Amino acid sequence: MSLVFNQHKKSNQTMDFIKILGYNIRYIKFDRPESKKTIVLLHGLGASAERWSELWPLLTKYNVVIPDLIGFGYSEKPLIEYTVEFFIRSLEEFFKEMQIHKPIIIGSSFGGQLALEYSLTHKDFFEKIILVSPAGTLEKPTYVLSQYIFSGLYPTTENVHRAFEMMANNKEYVVDLATVKDYVNRMRLPNAKYSLISTLLAMRKDQSLRKRLAEIDIPTLVIWGRNDTTIPVENIEYFKQMPNGKTLIMEECGHTPYVEKPFEFYEIIEKFIDS
Template sequence: MDSEVRNLRLTTGITVPCLVHGSEDARPLLLLHAWGESRRSFDRLIPRLTGFRVYAPDLRGQGDADKPPDGYSLAEQAGDAAAILDALDLQSAFVLGSSSGGYVAQQLAVGHPERVAALVLVGSPLSLRDRPAFTDEVGRLTDPIDEDWVRNSLSWFPLLHAVPRWFIEDRVQDGVRMPAHAWKRILDGLCAATPPTEAGTIHAPTLILWGAHDGLLPRRHQQALAARIAGAEFKVYPAVGHLVLWECPEQVAEDATQFFGAVD
């Protein structure tokens, strides 16, 4: 299938690159990556999403996107996602968000419900009001970002499955390319926000995928998230940690494809 990277100038004032992959007549699927990553974190997933026209942007402050000093509240991050759909001339799309990208996807579904045809949340928080233990460490970051620090930060999210070394090294480089202000302000924006399912209602059909050994997001929170979204499906991956996308992209692709395929 053909792939291209388009540079999108958004109405929110920034420019972001967006990978476009798949048949033009296939149903659109927007992928939202996690904090500290880039569109390349979907490199092992996208080839398996054969039935979709996939759009994978770098988000503000990350990857090759613009890295302005501000605009990192959760509402603004969701506004960027809506502006990406505008720039792609898409009225709506399926949306899959990984980790904090799923938090942005929830906010998109609450604030712009007409834009989200269905939602897959992959290791996505219910709330980040209780700031993660590593928040203070991130707050001490200065430029340039140290590569060893980024590599060591991966220990926050233990892996239970083998992940290709090239993929991990690519994620390290994602982190190195981010300036300190982006590391801090994206996390601050996520943690300061009212959780989307408290701010409004998600009406889109939703599938929640969660690793049973996730040390960041407890099961009770995932069950509460599912309970707040009418009709949501909740699937547990038994031997997987927080980084579901990293550990089992094949299963994520299979479950997402089946779920989206059942949506009218």
């Protein structure tokens, strides 16, 4: 049964589950009948739809769909091999079942990598692409990324809080304790650690993305936090080969600028979306 409540008189927020490839996938959806544009938000490794909770109140001009990727959040976590191809098939089925056509995709970290991979196999599906510190170009994990993975395998409040602080890399940023508790609870769900490790192995196997970025001709905006130590800002250079791409660095931000500076982030993406 879906949970629906009004955000304002012209918008409904829905949280529900849908069967995708035989598995239960959770999603959050904002319907705005007056809007002709749909935004899909893809979270990063180990995260959930709630990672976008600082941003979604600002997206009042658009229809918004935010899935928990299969294996993460509160979606089902089957004991299977998690491959990039499997994630692509699950997204393909999700878009089909949700009747999503020509969306604007915003992908953070691993979600950004999936947006790119999907675009390579479905070349005209997205209207525009927005990437936030996308994964797929690192040759080996950074120290901060390793600490984040450690916090997923050993999800105590202390470990998770420390990892989130390091990922923000901004002394003025205060980690939300509710976010920490939610992460701890999710990583203690059955098969959560398995899906994390299996996905990490899939990401390590997939080393061809850097060479294929030039094939993506869809209007793309790549945003990076200047102080990102999870996937360092130097990786933005790889994305300058995209023929229809723009790059932008947000100052005083770590790995998730849409969490640390949501209003500034929204102003940037709104200009790109509406241009």
